[in-house]
Amino acid sequence: MSVEELRRVAVAGSAVRAAEAPLLAAGRGPAMMRDAAWALAEHAAALLRARGPVAGTTVAALVGPGNNGGDALFALAFLRRRGVAAVAVPVRHDDDGAPRWHAEGWAALRAAGGRRADAVPAAAALVIDGMLGTGFAGELTLPPAARALPRDAVVLACDVPSGVDADTGEVRGEALRADATVTFGALKTGLLVGEGAALAGEVHPVDIGLGPQLPTSPAARLRLADEAAVRAAHPAPAPDAHKYTRGLVAVAAGSPRYPGAAVLSCSGALHAGAGMVHHAGPEATRDRVLAEHPEALVSTEGPAPDRADAWVAGPGLDTQDDARRRWEGVLSALAERPEAALVADASALELVTAAQLRALREAGTPVVLTPHAGEWARLRERLPADGADAADPLAALRAWSAAHGATVLLKGPRTLTVQPDGEAWLVADGGPELAMGGTGDVLAGALGAVLAADVARRSRARRAGQAPGPVPTAALAAAAAWLHARAGAEQARAGRLTTRTLPAALGAVTARLWRAGDEDGRTRG
Numbered sequence: 001m002s003v004e005e006l007r008r009v010a011v012a013g014s015a016v017r018a019a020e021a022p023l024l025a026a027g028r029g030p031a032m033m034r035d036a037a038w039a040l041a042e043h044a045a046a047l048l049r050a051r052g053p054v055a056g057t058t059v060a061a062l063v064g065p066g067n068n069g070g071d072a073l074f075a076l077a078f079l080r081r082r083g084v085a086a087v088a089v090p091v092r093h094d095d096d097g098a099p100r101w102h103a104e105g106w107a108a109l110r111a112a113g114g115r116r117a118d119a120v121p122a123a124a125a126l127v128i129d130g131m132l133g134t135g136f137a138g139e140l141t142l143p144p145a146a147r148a149l150p151r152d153a154v155v156l157a158c159d160v161p162s163g164v165d166a167d168t169g170e171v172r173g174e175a176l177r178a179d180a181t182v183t184f185g186a187l188k189t190g191l192l193v194g195e196g197a198a199l200a201g202e203v204h205p206v207d208i209g210l211g212p213q214l215p216t217s218p219a220a221r222l223r224l225a226d227e228a229a230v231r232a233a234h235p236a237p238a239p240d241a242h243k244y245t246r247g248l249v250a251v252a253a254g255s256p257r258y259p260g261a262a263v264l265s266c267s268g269a270l271h272a273g274a275g276m277v278h279h280a281g282p283e284a285t286r287d288r289v290l291a292e293h294p295e296a297l298v299s300t301e302g303p304a305p306d307r308a309d310a311w312v313a314g315p316g317l318d319t320q321d322d323a324r325r326r327w328e329g330v331l332s333a334l335a336e337r338p339e340a341a342l343v344a345d346a347s348a349l350e351l352v353t354a355a356q357l358r359a360l361r362e363a364g365t366p367v368v369l370t371p372h373a374g375e376w377a378r379l380r381e382r383l384p385a386d387g388a389d390a391a392d393p394l395a396a397l398r399a400w401s402a403a404h405g406a407t408v409l410l411k412g413p414r415t416l417t418v419q420p421d422g423e424a425w426l427v428a429d430g431g432p433e434l435a436m437g438g439t440g441d442v443l444a445g446a447l448g449a450v451l452a453a454d455v456a457r458r459s460r461a462r463r464a465g466q467a468p469g470p471v472p473t474a475a476l477a478a479a480a481a482w483l484h485a486r487a488g489a490e491q492a493r494a495g496r497l498t499t500r501t502l503p504a505a506l507g508a509v510t511a512r513l514w515r516a517g518d519e520d521g522r523t524r525g
């Protein structure tokens with residue numbers, strides 16, 4: 001893994017340990033620890049500098065029995081040389097009361113003029129959490145010194161907030177919340193998902209030379225969506241584009257009971273760059289869609305099946321009425337053009353069956369299901385899969401996606417997308433501004449646009465005699481979620497609070513993505 005990739009790819013804490021093992025056996029342990037401790041001290045100094053002068057402050061560390069504590073002790077020794085009063089607080093003791101901690105680390109700190117104490121001094125401007133790292137197993141009961149920290153203490157976690165499972169982000173007992181985490185070797189999945197994400201604060205990966213040893217298989221990595229990845233998944237239209245080469249999105253959404261969903265889904269698709277949107281629905285929703293978007297096509301059944309590049313099905317369908325008929329209509333259309341993609345959202349998540357997913361998989365149709373947490377729980381209950389009830393959110397998604405052959409986009413403040421071969425993406429940019437009715441309808445539409453553009457590009461490549469390769473469904477879904485999250489942030493910045501203006505913000509974000517790509521001289525799709 002390149003240093004650049006270290007910022008964009010996370011692996012399990014246990015994978016980092018496995019990568020360290022051969023280097024430890026080769027005697028590189030002390031050098032790696034020095035690199036880790038140096039980086040930890042640099043980040044600590046940066047945190048102090050943000051608040052005032054570094055020299056003259058007090059920094060304390062809670063120090064555990066293993067190498068995590070060793071990192072913290074060496075970091076204190078480095079800080080001591082910058083004029084910091086460095087205090088080590090051991091949290092484990094032998095029967096005779098002596099601290100159980102990294103002996104060389106303590107020797108280095110003592111030689112640098114640091115001291116030991118039983119509790120974090122009230123004067124500490126910063127507390128380093130060096131209690132437990134990747135060697136943690138089971139559950140943690142916080143030691144008294146950690147429990148006694150003032151609520152407003154600034155905490156910098158060494159590698160992992162103690163008590164967090166670095167593989168899964170689970171906290172089984174107690175854990176210490178951090179303001180920031182400096183993590184060594186690679187970003188660790190447990191810092192980005194589950195409770196770990198909420199406890200780690202800002203996460204800073206540090207290269208300690210493990211790159212070539214880290215796993216490369218998609219199922220062992222979690223990739224972070226960023227602008228470059230999103231532009232690669234959803235590039236600007238080619239200069240010779242016309243409306244069909246940009247992708248036609250068919251939208252089976254909305255009902256007389258929930259007409260707004262049709263409008264919002266169509267808006268989402270149009271503002272994320274669809275060449276054409278065709279709304280399939282009853283008169284009541286068709287009229288509303290046309291009133292908002294005169295450029296949309298509307299009909300009862302949707303476009304001719306060979307025309308649609310992606311179907312968006314589910315938002316605002318009325319399960320009391322004709323939702324099932326409309327859903328089955330979408331599946332029949334897809335059966336006639338299996339290379340078109342399907343977004344199953346909202347009501348479609350209640351309707352879809354295991355047999356339908358199997359048929360879609362066998363036909364080669366890219367499928368993205370878009371549950372939020374509640375819908376995800378119901379989906380797993382209704383359509384079980386071995387391993388899909390794991391407490392580890394990523395493992396559960398991977399198990400379900402592999403079993404049912406569909407990509408899942410799990411919505412939340414941190415959205416995860418996982419495809420059947422285990423490739424997984426994280427979109428960490430979402431904020432509370434998107435926790436509102438209707439934002440999911442916009443996302444479903446945007447996802448339709450991103451998938452349709454990809455399907456249209458592939459059709460063009462096939463016509464040109466090229467083999468376009470497998471559909472990177474999880475990356476495409478992450479791209480849509482990223483655009484949507486950025487649109488939410490844009491809304492918040494502009495002081496707008498209703499979902500009605502979200503599609504326009506999405507349009508601005510998409511246009512900016514494409515314009516910046518032009519300026520970078522990147523190729524077009």
Ligand SMILES: NC(=O)C1=CN([C@@H]2O[C@H](COP(=O)(O)OP(=O)(O)OC[C@H]3O[C@@H](n4cnc5c(N)ncnc54)[C@H](OP(=O)(O)O)[C@@H]3O)[C@@H](O)[C@H]2O)[C@@H](O)CC1
Binds near residue numbers: 064136137
């Ligand atoms: N090796 C290197 O050169 C490098 C290592 N690096 C650093 O080392 C860290 C990993 O170090 P590590 O393997 O020593 O494990 P670590 O996280 O310190 O904890 C182990 C101790 O925890 C204890 N313990 C376990 N569970 C517990 C529980 N539930 N409740 C209470 N205690 C529990 C257990 O003690 P036991 O209970 O078994 O007596 C064991 O002794 C890694 O995160 C990174 O910071 C980097 O600097 C890169 C170079």
Ligand SMILES: [K+]
Binds near residue numbers: 130162
């Ligand atoms: K720690």
